[in-house]
Amino acid sequence: MLSIALAGKPNAGKSTFYTAATMAEVDVANYPFTTIDANRGVSYVRTECPCLEREERCDADNCEEGKRYVPVELIDVAGLVPGAHEGKGLGNQFLDALTDADVIINVVDASGGTTEKGEPVDVGSHDPMGDIDFIEEEMDLWLAGIVERNWEGIERQSRSPGFDIDDALADMLSGFGASPTQVARVLREIDYPEDPIQWTDDHRETLAREVRERTKPIVVAANKIDIAPEGNVEALLDLEKPVVPTTAEGELALRRAAEGGLVDYDPGDSEVVIGDGVSDSQREALAGLAETMDRFGGTGVQAALDYAVYDLLDHVTAYPVQDVSKWTDGTGTVLPDALLLPRGSTPVDLAYAVHSDIGEGYLHAVDARSSREIGEGYELEEGDVIKIVSTA
Numbered sequence: 001m002l003s004i005a006l007a008g009k010p011n012a013g014k015s016t017f018y019t020a021a022t023m024a025e026v027d028v029a030n031y032p033f034t035t036i037d038a039n040r041g042v043s044y045v046r047t048e049c050p051c052l053e054r055e056e057r058c059d060a061d062n063c064e065e066g067k068r069y070v071p072v073e074l075i076d077v078a079g080l081v082p083g084a085h086e087g088k089g090l091g092n093q094f095l096d097a098l099t100d101a102d103v104i105i106n107v108v109d110a111s112g113g114t115t116e117k118g119e120p121v122d123v124g125s126h127d128p129m130g131d132i133d134f135i136e137e138e139m140d141l142w143l144a145g146i147v148e149r150n151w152e153g154i155e156r157q158s159r160s161p162g163f164d165i166d167d168a169l170a171d172m173l174s175g176f177g178a179s180p181t182q183v184a185r186v187l188r189e190i191d192y193p194e195d196p197i198q199w200t201d202d203h204r205e206t207l208a209r210e211v212r213e214r215t216k217p218i219v220v221a222a223n224k225i226d227i228a229p230e231g232n233v234e235a236l237l238d239l240e241k242p243v244v245p246t247t248a249e250g251e252l253a254l255r256r257a258a259e260g261g262l263v264d265y266d267p268g269d270s271e272v273v274i275g276d277g278v279s280d281s282q283r284e285a286l287a288g289l290a291e292t293m294d295r296f297g298g299t300g301v302q303a304a305l306d307y308a309v310y311d312l313l314d315h316v317t318a319y320p321v322q323d324v325s326k327w328t329d330g331t332g333t334v335l336p337d338a339l340l341l342p343r344g345s346t347p348v349d350l351a352y353a354v355h356s357d358i359g360e361g362y363l364h365a366v367d368a369r370s371s372r373e374i375g376e377g378y379e380l381e382e383g384d385v386i387k388i389v390s391t392a
């Protein structure tokens with residue numbers, strides 16, 4: 001499963017975002033380092049289900065009237081302060097939790113109500129701009145530290161015959177979640193000595209930064225938009241980086257209200273319908289939230305997750321089925337599964353994603369929309385419904 005990590009300085013709203021997005025109960029409080037051990041859970045990205053093209057909506061668990069929710073892993077980690085890579089705050093314990101992540105959501109307190117160490121201050125008194133860069137820098141230095149610590153091993157290996165620096169680096173960086181292809185691509189773009197003994201700290205830092213950028217891309221969640229000064233949010237949105245405005249607390253309130261039957265709201269909806277059963281104070285709070293959603297097109301929590309997977313990671317959703325006319329599996333369930341694959345993936349990749357046996361026994365694939373056979377080199381598109389024919 002794809003893995004998304006919530007990183008950021010303490011007290012920015014990571015655990016609130018996590019709770020809203022997974023509906024799992026974790027500690028949330030207005031002081032730094034509430035979270036110590038990382039929380040891991042299942043969340044979802046939202047897309048349009050192909051069942052919208054059919055007469056009836058599908059019966060998949062994760063489809064709500066054509067709003068399709070595709071599972072991803074979400075990790076909520078301890079807050080990060082400047083100097084974390086040297087062990088400040090909770091230090092490396094935090095950073096190691098990012099190893100498994102495919103993409104990072106950097107939760108920033110856009111309200112300016114907390115310092116860079118997460119201590120509460122008056123709203124608007126801390127400039128959130130700096131909180132974006134230091135997170136990237138800490139991640140880069142953390143990886144540079146890992147490279148540095150492993151360097152002696154690389155130097156030792158270089159004395160044996162047949163040593164290849166590219167292979168050795170790919171091997172070392174695979175522990176950080178970097179694929180050999182990603183490492184190879186980085187190495188093609190930077191200048192470095194073949195002999196590891198001639199590498200300087202600069203070489204190692206450049207390598208670390210480039211690998212980090214490619215293997216852990218970042219989208220910023222400009223959080224607490226419900227209380228943030230307008231200028232702060234505007235300045236963050238003006239950055240030449242991906243930034244999604246969010247109110248994690250608002251999303252959490254909506255999901256709880258929807259669970260309690262007080263409102264009509266599905267994650268990612270741009271508006272909320274307030275029901276009759278709410279008290280006056282609930283109505284007031286929800287109306288305030290509805291106004292924030294009006295300004296930003298929703299609470300942004302679902303949008304940030306979707307951006308991470310569909311834009312930054314450039315994934316597509318494919319739907320394997322057995323019956324090309326009914327779009328069902330062997331038990332008659334319509335569109336039972338939705339799988340996320342990197343753009344450029346083929347029907348063979350989809351077969352492997354379903355099961356390695358299905359991949360190994362792959363014979364051919366059929367596009368369920370046209371009932372035509374598609375070639376092995378066909379690149380899957382968002383929403384493709386595919387029948388895999390396999391010996392398995």
Ligand SMILES: Nc1nc2c(ncn2[C@@H]2O[C@H](COP(=O)(O)OP(=O)(O)OP(=O)(O)O)[C@@H](O)[C@H]2O)c(=O)[nH]1
Pocket residue numbers: 008009010011012013014015016017027028029030031032033034035036077078079080118223224225226227246247248249250
């Ligand atoms: N107004 C507002 N407050 C929020 C929002 N999101 C979180 N908060 C509040 O911010 C404080 C910190 O939230 P947490 O979710 O515990 O923050 P964290 O980033 O996990 O903090 P650490 O675990 O200490 O790193 C809590 O008081 C939350 O209620 C939001 O969107 N709007």
Ligand SMILES: [Mg+2]
Pocket residue numbers: 014015016027028034035076077078
């Ligand atoms: Mg937390």
